[in-house]
Amino acid sequence: MRENNLIERRFSVAPMMDWTDRHCRVFHRLMTRRARLYTEMLTTGAILHGDRGRLLGFDTREHPVALQLGGSEARDLATAAKIGEEFGYDEINLNVGCPSDRVKDGRFGACLMAEPALVARGVEAMKRAVGIPVTVKCRLGIDDQDPEIALDTLARAVVAAGADALIVHARKAWLNGLSPKENRDIPPLDYNRVYRLKAAQPGVPVVINGGIASLAEAKAHMAHVDGVMLGRAAYQEPWRLLSADSELFGEAAPHASMKDVFAAMMPYIEDELGRGTRLHSITRHFVGAFHGVPGARAFRRHLAENGVRPGAGASVLRDAIALVEERAADSIAA
Structure with missing residues (x-):
């Protein structure tokens, strides 16, 4: 399964709150057949108790599309993952990178970088519940954590629990002192740290994310990792996606203009x-x-x-x- 994941994960569009809803994903899919698309983060509570049709419904043309979950309680994550699988999603992704106060107060997102054992229990529970890939998207670390220790510790824990891939936003998150918006720019990028993670985890797909502004930059990263995830560049300048299939997969785009x-x-x-x-x-x-x-x-x-x-x-x-x-x-x- 991981060998296939290497091909499927070469390029993806990042999950972005308030941006990558179902309308956005249909739009993006019309520009690239091969990119893996992600939902906005949905909390386990919303899925378990909310309007599932409204929250989880999507157009079949979006495939391959992953559901990103926010949560930390293993039982809830497993139940929400199973619901996502039943809706037809191709992957379940656990958010361990969002730095907002609301996320921190709910004990999910980037604050979970400090609790790798808890994250691993969630991954293990989801793997038992579903037959589709379960992945983790994280940061290099949070606040005063040493990224060399924090990232390796989390990675080892979730890989041992069965995670099928790691997606790493190549910045730390500062939960104390920076706003979510500032956390997208101020903590310095450290792509080399993600490269070192890949070297330490050669059998696990590692995807890099954060500050990547073009397909040319994406191709350069692919010399060191298995895949690249484009975020704001793909959303704010979607025309870039018209070249993704030809540049990264050697295939024609679905539409020429x-x-x-x-x-x-x-x-x-x-x-x-x-x-x-x-x-x-x-x-x-x-x-x-x-x-x-x-x-x-x-x-x-x-x-x-x-x-x-x-x-x-x-x-x-x-x-x-x-x-x-x-x-x-x-x-x-x-």
Whole structure:
């Protein structure tokens, strides 16, 4: 199973709160067949007691797609993982990296770096409950922990418990003194530490994450680890994903241009609008689609001003795309 995971994990888009919802993932899938996609983090409590259809429902075209869980109680993690498997997810990923206060207060996320035995019990329970891969996404350490000790200790514990892969955000998390936003930039990146983890765990897929801004950077990391996870660069500049399959897998992209992607997205949008979804819930993920292209600003402004209006339909997106085409034509004519 781990040999197959090496291929499947070469490239993925990171789980990001408030960003990688089901609409975002369908959009990303239309640009890359091969990227592994992740849900936003869902707590075990939400899954056990909430509206599972709303929380866990996804479009089948998203495969391969992983469910990221937040939690620490082994029994709840096992139950939530089993529910995720029954919904059709391809992987269960445990969040041991989110630094928010809410996560810390709930005893999940990055604070679990201090409790590797507890994390291992959760992984072991999930492995017993499901037949799909169980993975862990973590930081290098937290606060005053020594990353050399903290990361190896966690990795050894979860691998012994059966974890199928490790995804490492190459920064420490400071739970005391930095906000979640600051934790995305201020703690220095240390990619070499992740490389050393891979050297110490040669039989386990290790994926690197954090501050990677391009596919060229991703390819450079692949000389040292099994896979790369792109976060904000993939979300804020989604056009980068159009090259992922060709650059990293030697395969053609599902669609050749962003215009083609949006044409393929239209039936999904029309269907969602028919179900009562607000247009802005979908189009908010498109703002970076034409980054650096003439008309990109007009595209963003049109979506922002018109996509939020009651009853806004797919014509809003079509009109926004037309603005890009007009500016592009003007640029060529000039």
